[in-house]
Amino acid sequence: MQVIVRDNNVDQALRALKKKLQREGLFREMKRRRAYEKPSEKKAREKNEAIRRARKLARKAAQREGLLPRARKHAKAGGRR
Known part of the structure; x- marks a missing residue:
């Protein structure tokens, strides 16, 4: 997964990364795997x-x-x- 940082705007790149991870379902998967x-x-x-x-x-x-x-x-x- 790749996010481009434009004009040294790391906050915007982080938001874009979080949105991509959310769309992929990564956060849901991590939460699900916390416990048996x-x-x-x-x-x-x-x-x-x-x-x-x-x-x-x-x-x-x-x-x-x-x-x-x-x-x-x-x-x-x-x-x-």
């Missing part, structure tokens, strides 16, 4: 994740077909314009 996870807990978690993914795909397909309204994008407070 029983096989039954792992199975239940993976099942729930699969259900969540399937629902998300079905929701997106329904939006594409016009059966559901499109999701609104949330405006960030104090964001750039």
